[in-house]
Amino acid sequence: MISLKLSTLLIFGTLAIFLTFGIYGYYSFSISIQEVNKLLSSRNEGFAFNMMQDLDEYIDKRIDDFRQITKLQIIQDSLKKSNQEFSTTPGIDKIIENQDLLSKDSNQKFIPPNENLELDSELSDVIKFYKSEYDYDVVSELFITNAYGANVAVGTGTSEYRHDDEDWWQETKLKGIYLGNMEYDKISENYVAKLGLKIEDEKGNFLGIIRVSLTLKDLIHGFINDAEILGIQNRTIQLINEKGQIIYSEGFKDFINSTPVFYFNEIRKSKDIGTIDITDNPDDPRLISYAKSTGYKQFEGFGWIVVVDQTSSSFTDEFIDLKNSFFIISILGMISAVIISLILSYLISNPLRSLNQMAKQFSIGNFNSKFKGSKFTEINTIGNSFNLMGQSLEKLIETEKKLAETHVKMKNERLGAIGQLGASMAHDLKNPLATIKTSAAIIKQQINHDDPEIEKAIQRMDRSIFRMSHQIDDVLNFVRITPLNLSEKKLSDILNNSIDSLEIPSNINLEMKNVGYKITADSKKLETVFANIILNAIQAIGNSNGNIIIESKMTDENIEIRISNSGPEIPQKILEHIFEPLFTTKEKGTGLGLSSCKNIIEQHNGTISAQNHPTSFIIRIPKYSKMQ
Amino acid sequence: MIQKDVILIVDDDFDLLENTAFLIKSMGYEVIMAQNGLEAVEKYKEIKPNLVLMDVRMPIMDGYDAFFKIKQFDSNAKVILITAYAQDEKKYLKAKNLGLVDTISKPYSIEFLEEVILKYN
Numbered sequence: 001m002i003s004l005k006l007s008t009l010l011i012f013g014t015l016a017i018f019l020t021f022g023i024y025g026y027y028s029f030s031i032s033i034q035e036v037n038k039l040l041s042s043r044n045e046g047f048a049f050n051m052m053q054d055l056d057e058y059i060d061k062r063i064d065d066f067r068q069i070t071k072l073q074i075i076q077d078s079l080k081k082s083n084q085e086f087s088t089t090p091g092i093d094k095i096i097e098n099q100d101l102l103s104k105d106s107n108q109k110f111i112p113p114n115e116n117l118e119l120d121s122e123l124s125d126v127i128k129f130y131k132s133e134y135d136y137d138v139v140s141e142l143f144i145t146n147a148y149g150a151n152v153a154v155g156t157g158t159s160e161y162r163h164d165d166e167d168w169w170q171e172t173k174l175k176g177i178y179l180g181n182m183e184y185d186k187i188s189e190n191y192v193a194k195l196g197l198k199i200e201d202e203k204g205n206f207l208g209i210i211r212v213s214l215t216l217k218d219l220i221h222g223f224i225n226d227a228e229i230l231g232i233q234n235r236t237i238q239l240i241n242e243k244g245q246i247i248y249s250e251g252f253k254d255f256i257n258s259t260p261v262f263y264f265n266e267i268r269k270s271k272d273i274g275t276i277d278i279t280d281n282p283d284d285p286r287l288i289s290y291a292k293s294t295g296y297k298q299f300e301g302f303g304w305i306v307v308v309d310q311t312s313s314s315f316t317d318e319f320i321d322l323k324n325s326f327f328i329i330s331i332l333g334m335i336s337a338v339i340i341s342l343i344l345s346y347l348i349s350n351p352l353r354s355l356n357q358m359a360k361q362f363s364i365g366n367f368n369s370k371f372k373g374s375k376f377t378e379i380n381t382i383g384n385s386f387n388l389m390g391q392s393l394e395k396l397i398e399t400e401k402k403l404a405e406t407h408v409k410m411k412n413e414r415l416g417a418i419g420q421l422g423a424s425m426a427h428d429l430k431n432p433l434a435t436i437k438t439s440a441a442i443i444k445q446q447i448n449h450d451d452p453e454i455e456k457a458i459q460r461m462d463r464s465i466f467r468m469s470h471q472i473d474d475v476l477n478f479v480r481i482t483p484l485n486l487s488e489k490k491l492s493d494i495l496n497n498s499i500d501s502l503e504i505p506s507n508i509n510l511e512m513k514n515v516g517y518k519i520t521a522d523s524k525k526l527e528t529v530f531a532n533i534i535l536n537a538i539q540a541i542g543n544s545n546g547n548i549i550i551e552s553k554m555t556d557e558n559i560e561i562r563i564s565n566s567g568p569e570i571p572q573k574i575l576e577h578i579f580e581p582l583f584t585t586k587e588k589g590t591g592l593g594l595s596s597c598k599n600i601i602e603q604h605n606g607t608i609s610a611q612n613h614p615t616s617f618i619i620r621i622p623k624y625s626k627m628q
Numbered sequence: 629m630i631q632k633d634v635i636l637i638v639d640d641d642f643d644l645l646e647n648t649a650f651l652i653k654s655m656g657y658e659v660i661m662a663q664n665g666l667e668a669v670e671k672y673k674e675i676k677p678n679l680v681l682m683d684v685r686m687p688i689m690d691g692y693d694a695f696f697k698i699k700q701f702d703s704n705a706k707v708i709l710i711t712a713y714a715q716d717e718k719k720y721l722k723a724k725n726l727g728l729v730d731t732i733s734k735p736y737s738i739e740f741l742e743e744v745i746l747k748y749n
Binding site: 434 | 648736
C-alpha cells in the first residue's frame, strides 16, 4: 500500500478543491458572460428595431399630414384658377422653352405674380399651427406651385417664382412624391429634408406641387423622447445617417462635416438588424446593436440606422470582477492551503513523530522520554496517555526488576553459601578421600585375593570412594563455573572418556550410534555432562536388565546428542524441575548434577531437555556459534 | 645397575603423601617427598628429580609458586600439579604458559598415577 504523508495529502487535497473551484468559476462565468451578451444583444436589437420603426412611421405620418393639406379646397381651387390663367396666357410655351435662360436669372418672375393672399395666409396658418403645437419649427419652408412650376403661394421660405426647372419638381410631378436627404439650411439654420407632394384633383388631374422643408428636429423628436427614456448609463441610443454620420447621440450632432462611426462599414455590409460584438476590445468593450431603416408605407426611408451602444462594462464588469475574484480566491486558497497544510502537518506530524519516537524508546526500555505537548487537545490526550503509560511501564518494569533481583539475590546468597561450603568441603574431603583411595590400593596390592568376602568388601569400599568423589565433583562443578577450554574432538572420544570414568554394570547394555562427528567444545566439561546423564541412567535402570542408547545427528545448525535409557519414566512433576539446582529424588544425590549439566550446555550456547518414551536427555549444541 | 628414575612428590597431607610414595615406589621409582612448596624447591635444587607431582594447596608456599621457582631454576623441569580444581585462573594460565606438563585431580587412582607417570617420565 502506498503510504502518504499527512501533509502531502492535505496540500494536494486542498489544492485540488481550490483549483476545481477556480476553474469551475472561471468557465461558468465565461459562459454566463456570453449568455448575457446574447441576451443583451437581442434586447438591444429589439430596442433599435422598434425605434427605427417608430421613426419611419412618424416621418410617414408627417408626409401624410401634408398630403391631406393638398386636398384642401382652397388649394385645389387656387391652383385650378392659376392653371387656367397660365393656359390662357399667350406665349407660355415660348417662355417654357426659354426656361434655361430664365433659370440663369432666378429672380426673374416666371409669369406675372399670381397674388393669392388667401392661400398665403392659409399656409402661414399651417406653419403657425405646427409651431404652436410642437413649440418648434416643424416646417421651415412651405410653398405651392401650379402645374407649370410657378409659385402660387408662399408660407415661408423661398421667394423663387419658378420651380419646374428643378429636379425635385420634375421628380414630384413624375412620382407623386419627392423626399430629399437631410441638408443644412442656412436661412433657417436647421437641418431640413425637402418634401415635394403632387397635388391632384379628385379626378387625378395634375394641379401642382406642394413643397415643404421638414425640420430634423421635428422628424426625430419622438425618437429623442424614446432615446432619452432608453438611454441610461452605459447604454447610448444613437441615430446615424446613410453616410454613417451621427445625427443624434445624447443630443443633436452637427454631423454635416463629421466622420462616419468606425463600425459603419461593418453595419453597411450586414443585414438589417444585428449586433456588432466588440466586447473583446479590452479598453472599450461594447455591444453595438443596430436596426436599419426599411421605410414605412409610402416613406422609403432615409437609410438611417438606430444604434444601441452598450458599453459592456455595465454588465460584464461585475462578471469579470467575479471571475477574477474567483481566480484570486482560488490562488489565495491554494497558497493558504499549502501554508495551512504545512502548519497542520507540523502541528500534527511532529507530535505524532515524537509519539512514535516515544514508543520506540519504550520498546527498548527507555521510559525517560516525555511528550512535549501539542496545540491540539486530541494529540495532547494521546501524549498524556503515552506519558502515563511510560511511567506505569517504568514502575512495572522497575518492580519486576526488583522482584527478579530479589529472587536472584536470594538464590545467589543461598548458592553462595553452598558454594563456599562446597569448596571448603571439597578441599577438606578430597585429601582424606585420596588417602583412603590410595590406602585401599595399597591394601589391594598386599592382601590375599583368594578370599571372596575381602574382595567384595574392597569393591564396596571402591564404590563408596567413587560415589563420594563424584558427589564432591558435582558440588564443585556447580559452584565453580570456569571458562570454556574449547578444542575440536570426536564425540566418540569424549563419550568414551566419560564412560571410562564410570563403571558400567553388567546388567546394562550401553550402545553408541552414529557418534563419529567432530565437535568443538570443552571436552572435559562435556565428559562431566555425559557422565552425569549416564550415571543417572544406570541408577534409574537399577539392577534389572536394561539399555542405554547414545545417538547423535547433525542438523543444519546443531549437533544433537540423545541419551536414552530403558528405565522407568520420569514423572511429569519431576520433569518440570529436573534441571533446577538442589532438586533431587535420590537419597544419594546432591541435586546439583543435572543443574551443572544445564550450566555447561548453556555455556556452550546449547540446550538440554528431558523427555519420556523412552526416557531421554537431549542435548543440542550449535556447530558454529561463538561460545561464551 | 640401572639408575632408577627419581620422582618428587609434594603434599601437606602426610598420610596421603606416604600412601602415594608407597604406591609409586611399588611401581619401581625412587621417591622423595616434600610437605610444602618451599621444601619442594629446595629438594628439587638438591636432587633434580625426573618428575614432580605436587599438590597446589599447601602452607608456606603453594604449588604454583613452587612450580614457578622450580621453572626459574630449571626450565626443563617436568611438573604435574595435583589440584581439586584450577582454583587460581591467573596462576594456572601462567603455569600452562611456562610449560606445566599436566594437572591431575584428587582422589587419583593408582592406575591413573601409573599412566601419568609413564606418559611424562
